[in-house]
Amino acid sequence: MGAIFLIFNGCILLKKEGASKTNLVSLSLGVSVLAFYVVTFYYLTSETKVFNVNTLSNVIFVIAVYSYLIFCTAFIAFMLYSFIYLTVPNKKIYDFIIVHGAGLRDGEYVTPLLRQRIEKAVEAYLNSSNPYIKIIVSGGQGPDEKISEAQAMANYIESRTSVPIDRVILEDKSTTTYENLLFSKALGKKLVDNPKFLFVTNNYHVYRTSAYARKIKMDGDGLGCRTAGYYIPSAFIREFIAACVKIKWAFVVLYTLLFIFLFVI
Template identity: 35%
Template sequence: MFVYIPAALLFLVFCWRMLRERRRFGNAVVLGLAVLCGLVAWVSRLLRSGSTSGLVIAFSLLAVGALGILVLTYLLFVNGVRMLRKEGRSPANLLSLLAALSILGVIALVITAAVVRTPVLLGVGAAALGLSAYVSFLFLSFVCYAFLYGRLQVRRKADFVVVLGSGLVGGSTVPPLLASRLRRAQEVHARLAARGRPPVLITSGGQGPDEDLPESHAMADYLTDHGFPAELIEREDRSTTTEENLRFSKAIMEKAKPDYRCVVVTNNYHAFRAALTARRTGVRAQVVGAPTASYFWPNATIREFAAVLVAYRRINVCVGLLFVLGGVLVWAVR
């Protein structure tokens, strides 16, 4: 049982970090390490057992993992093609397709290096395999923790509900993506109002160059058209990014009530990154997500993950350089 001690300790660290602050990407990493250590311990125990059933289970897990990579690649490719057909050929819509092609590229490179076995290819293959494993681990940790974070209960009381904007269609129309946020905000507001004083709902979003009015105004109009009381709506109409959404909304909330508490509403794929941004900007908030169309979710999740990687670019670049150095060492040794 001692082989499971690292996994158990990491899980205890994860629980402690969760109690202190839920809005940390480090929580996702620690949880991922706990699961990884647990799986490695289990597989190593099965292999060392020497029993036929243990060996069968261990190799079955490895086979399932390999098959899972191929299935994931296929699904990403299909999703990428569907995104291009439904959303157009913008760079942001190519992420699923690029991810699938990247996986295939790494697999082809590693196989070629193993067959040809030239020093250069072995070094490049080792570096690519290490980088891919690192990014895959972070991505799986991000997705699993984002799923867990999205199921945390909203605190019992809040003074404000903040809805983040996402752009308008035709310059003035609330698109389905934003409408889902507004409907979710109404649900959250109704639950909070049932527990006490109704919170103020802040629609947050400025006016883009291709928009006829600020997003926050169109959002407020949508809410009032669907029966929401106009006197409970506050508009934040200067922001153009998620960080500005939160910073400018924070100024409104602090002016009205310095010790405020709030709930931020966005789409489910964006909830965890919005929570990270809220923590960085000092907003006392829990973030909840609204449903997103299934075909849109994979591409949007990859985009969110890429943004998190950029936010932590210093440590990621350092780790990446270590894998590159490892590839150079493999090349030098060969």
């Protein structure tokens, strides 16, 4: 059922967002998982001696099953950790709210996804008990953009919200999530001693952003905003892949153990 859901979701995503490498993630994974199920069914119902690893096809099958179990376990753990992180309430008083940038529509206007981040940040700003809190809009100008993402967000805040524009700080040099945090932290430290940050992004993106915050020793917490349902599976899978890359040494150890086992037997 999981494979069918991913394929169905991938088709919806392509229809709504258009074809791109990132939008093909859900569909590609669904097809791969379905193919794995078909091959597994064949091996378990045919006369092939599945556990006789003396043949290349059986070695490949064992590796595929091993990989499936490892990544399924890791994915479940990743989902649980992300859910717990998002549901644990934060009671801190923050000095700055960072809004992570994203691609712009027509090179100068915020997209629905980015608008959700801004509105979540504005909500946090209005509910803050710190009268001096400020919003840092963070994002540089891409090669296909007419203005920086920070400027586009500032324009939206000025024209569409009640937040005074003098409470908005532009960080318009960053090009990655890591740089969003790093450069925003530097701006905050120029204005406040030991600043506390609340960084706002989409809920699927909070885990990785939080990992970067810990890496640069930022005193901050993540706040996730709502994401269109059809977009979540693909985005969450991409975040999972990024998390796996960060701990690739663990997978190297696991696969080393497998190959030692195959070599011994």
